[in-house]
Amino acid sequence: MMDLYSKNDNPFKGNFKTLESLVDRISEVFHCPVTIEDANHRLLAYSQHNEESDQARIQTIIGRRVPEKVINSLWKNHILAKINRTDEPVRIAQIKEVGLGDRIAIAIRKNNEVLGYIWALEVERKLSDQSFPLFKQAAQAVKNQLLQLQGQQKEADEGVNEFFWKLLTGNVRSKKEIREKFVEFQLLPPVFFSVVVFQFQEVISKENQQQIFYLLSTTQQLKVIFRVFDEKEVIMLTAPNEDKYTENDLKTFIREFITRMSNRFSINSITGGSGTISQDYTDIERSYQEALFVLQCQKKFPDLTAQLFNYRELGIYRYLDLILEKNRLEHYENHSLKKLKQYDLKHHSQLFHTLETYLNFDSNMNEAAKALHIHLNTLSYRLKRIAEIGEINLRDPHQKVTLFIDLKLERLQEKEHL
Amino acid sequence: MMDLYSKNDNPFKGNFKTLESLVDRISEVFHCPVTIEDANHRLLAYSQHNEESDQARIQTIIGRRVPEKVINSLWKNHILAKINRTDEPVRIAQIKEVGLGDRIAIAIRKNNEVLGYIWALEVERKLSDQSFPLFKQAAQAVKNQLLQLQGQQKEADEGVNEFFWKLLTGNVRSKKEIREKFVEFQLLPPVFFSVVVFQFQEVISKENQQQIFYLLSTTQQLKVIFRVFDEKEVIMLTAPNEDKYTENDLKTFIREFITRMSNRFSINSITGGSGTISQDYTDIERSYQEALFVLQCQKKFPDLTAQLFNYRELGIYRYLDLILEKNRLEHYENHSLKKLKQYDLKHHSQLFHTLETYLNFDSNMNEAAKALHIHLNTLSYRLKRIAEIGEINLRDPHQKVTLFIDLKLERLQEKEHL
DNA sequence: TTTAAATGTTAATTGGAGTGCCAAAAGAAA
DNA sequence: TTTCTTTTGGCACTCCAATTAACATTTAAA
Numbered sequence A, B: 001m002m003d004l005y006s007k008n009d010n011p012f013k014g015n016f017k018t019l020e021s022l023v024d025r026i027s028e029v030f031h032c033p034v035t036i037e038d039a040n041h042r043l044l045a046y047s048q049h050n051e052e053s054d055q056a057r058i059q060t061i062i063g064r065r066v067p068e069k070v071i072n073s074l075w076k077n078h079i080l081a082k083i084n085r086t087d088e089p090v091r092i093a094q095i096k097e098v099g100l101g102d103r104i105a106i107a108i109r110k111n112n113e114v115l116g117y118i119w120a121l122e123v124e125r126k127l128s129d130q131s132f133p134l135f136k137q138a139a140q141a142v143k144n145q146l147l148q149l150q151g152q153q154k155e156a157d158e159g160v161n162e163f164f165w166k167l168l169t170g171n172v173r174s175k176k177e178i179r180e181k182f183v184e185f186q187l188l189p190p191v192f193f194s195v196v197v198f199q200f201q202e203v204i205s206k207e208n209q210q211q212i213f214y215l216l217s218t219t220q221q222l223k224v225i226f227r228v229f230d231e232k233e234v235i236m237l238t239a240p241n242e243d244k245y246t247e248n249d250l251k252t253f254i255r256e257f258i259t260r261m262s263n264r265f266s267i268n269s270i271t272g273g274s275g276t277i278s279q280d281y282t283d284i285e286r287s288y289q290e291a292l293f294v295l296q297c298q299k300k301f302p303d304l305t306a307q308l309f310n311y312r313e314l315g316i317y318r319y320l321d322l323i324l325e326k327n328r329l330e331h332y333e334n335h336s337l338k339k340l341k342q343y344d345l346k347h348h349s350q351l352f353h354t355l356e357t358y359l360n361f362d363s364n365m366n367e368a369a370k371a372l373h374i375h376l377n378t379l380s381y382r383l384k385r386i387a388e389i390g391e392i393n394l395r396d397p398h399q400k401v402t403l404f405i406d407l408k409l410e411r412l413q414e415k416e417h418l
Numbered sequence C: 001t002t003t004a005a006a007t008g009t010t011a012a013t014t015g016g017a018g019t020g021c022c023a024a025a026a027g028a029a030a
Numbered sequence D: 001t002t003t004c005t006t007t008t009g010g011c012a013c014t015c016c017a018a019t020t021a022a023c024a025t026t027t028a029a030a
Helices: A019-030 A055-063 A068-076 A079-085 A129-168 A175-184 A206-218 A247-265 A281-300 A302-306 A311-318 A320-330 A335-347 A351-360 A365-372 A376-389 A397-417 B019-030 B055-063 B068-076 B079-085 B129-168 B175-184 B206-218 B247-265 B281-300 B302-306 B311-318 B320-329 B335-347 B351-360 B365-372 B376-389 B397-417
Strands: A034-038 A043-046 A090-092 A103-110 A113-121 A194-199 A222-230 A233-240 A271-274 B034-038 B043-046 B090-092 B103-110 B113-121 B194-199 B222-230 B233-240 B271-274
Touching (some): A019 A034, A019 A043, A019 A113, A019 A129, A034 A055, A068 A079, A079 A103, A103 A129, A113 A129, A113 A206, A129 A281, A175 A281, A194 A247, A194 A281, A206 A222, A206 A247, A222 A247, A233 A281, A281 A311, A281 A397, A311 A320, A311 B397, A320 A397, A320 B320, A335 A351, A335 A376, A351 A365, A351 A376, A365 A376, A397 B397, B019 B043, B034 B055, B043 B055, B055 B068, B068 B079, B113 B129, B113 B206, B129 B222, B129 B233, B129 B281, B175 B281, B194 B247, B206 B222, B206 B247, B222 B247, B233 B247, B233 B281, B247 B271, B271 B281, B281 B302, B281 B311, B281 B397, B311 B320, B320 B397, B335 B351, B335 B397, B351 B365, B351 B397
Antiparallel strands (some): A034 A043, A034 A113, A090 A103, A103 A113, A194 A233, A194 A271, A222 A233, B034 B113, B194 B271, B222 B233
């Protein structure tokens, strides 16, 4: 049937009322099952071609999005990167592990921004390279359709953003109002939620925003209900997929987001934090502030950046500010640490740092010695001296806890003086 | 010469202008070196007898008080207790270790209150029991003299107390005023000072007050500048004897005061605390509040009572109130501890208490197992379960410190609910 | 209700890792 | 130089994790 259209004719011209009718036309032209996704691999439309299609397509249609494992696989094989880079259609060999058959894909783009993808499955017959110009015309046609849809979407989006900001800043107090808004935006109010904030090195560009949107909508561990950009930060309201919501879910979400931003888009040094999980919408503001506090702590104690993401996990770091203030008021100074510091100055020793390392390694001599690059017995001797000079009993947990905290406070003050 | 006075005559009748003239008269009568001390073994007067006297007397005269080791020795040998108990003179055999020769002593008392002592040394000749009635007459005469002196003293004292209360409550702000008052009371303003508070089980009686006065003036580690009684408490302003003043000085002072009150007067369960050592007199109020805070902590955590006396030593206990308040505000609850508690309830286990003990014994399995009366391996197993159920990594110092503090907070809350 | 299976808890034994102590060597300060 | 402080090596000892068996308690099935 391909012959029906001459080379110079554009079979996708004219107004298609819906994306569905357009996808059917494309399918007709290529004699293939065709799928159209948005930039985030959400299913937009699929052809009613009743021929065989592969496992990946079936799952995509059923789940209304491309399964995560398929996306991961396409990234790992550098296929998505290639599609995003070029205007040309890309041939994709089958990937059996994820049930993906041979297919051809092309990105739908406006200038440099990717709006979505067209996928054509080669289950029935292989498409020759001669069909490539036609593919590009198809992509053009879909682009026009998408832009129309996006235009409508955006207006609604901005209303959502405004509402989210109100929630974050505690300007919506009544629960009734919140519930109504959720209905208005056609969102299901989540039972549990938590605010997550990611902080970037630079101000987040439009391009970055697209990339973030992309990642967020492809992760399926978590629902992201609202998201909003603020200079170097993305703030989002997250909810669980299931009934339970644990700190661990948030932890893995944040971890994966950061590694994926790094692996896929080479954007590094992102930090992330989350506030307390709550059920009460009036707690959103606090959850937001808590997430910000986590980021502050990570900045002050870089060791934590890879470990502590949730406010509840911060443990003693939650108290440090409070304690520091009290100590300043009372002119408090840890006697032992003071003496050790004085001794270090006089004798060019490193008792202070030795003690800190020792305590940070949970009083494990071996590990501490390794970290300090000194002999085990050297550490043993130094600890004996530390106990003498600082009048410390290193077997008294209370003294150790006090020292641990006071050492953290010292670090905190160092940072503040810079 | 004794024959000069008939048995019924009183050789100590009449007005002696000074205590010195009276002591000389006594010495004449008994042909002995005689010393008069107040209830606190401070030298009041001594005879100008130029015969030999023993080492103890010489030191007493030079130091203007009985050396502490002599007092201790007299207590240990139950001599002072006996003197205090009876109206009769008491014979004292020599105690070579402290340079004390044979002597006779009698308490000077008004009703039950001991005002002081008369000591007669038997260096030249032994006194017979027949002189005992004379001794009692001498004591009577000294009593009258002392009462006159005390009367004058008391008036001055009350002015001092009032001033001390003003200092404690922060009602004297200007340093000039403070300095002037010190001069008025003929006191040397100390360079360093700290407020010490002792708390008794019962309201402090007049008798107790005497005992406390006694102990305070016999301890020589420390100068007690002011002291004042308030219901169950004694509050005092202490200063060092030397230029330095360390927390350790205060610690030993408090410890010894408590043990001595117990050993000598059988007054038990006294608690003591001290505020920060300072040089600025306007800090007296704070030092007082801090001493009170130490006592509060000891009440809430009885384990500490024998260990922590100084505010600076309180370590994390200084922060607990603050942290508790913050946690309440944020509805914070330690996740791990919550799970352990729930598990304990379900399975009638003791994971919570096990963890607490383990941490309180500085993660020493052996000691913790002993304290819990369980087998080492039982503890090992429980810790494994604790780690699983509470999602705790018992090798992470930060988690451990957090748990340690949160466990203390739990204890604190228990106390508060009672 | 009884029985069997599963789960949770305690105790004994073991090798290996971690720790404390002594003496000697190296370095720094008086 | 001497004296004090610091580092290192070696040795004996303690402590802890892992395994296994035994016992208690709960759950499920017969």
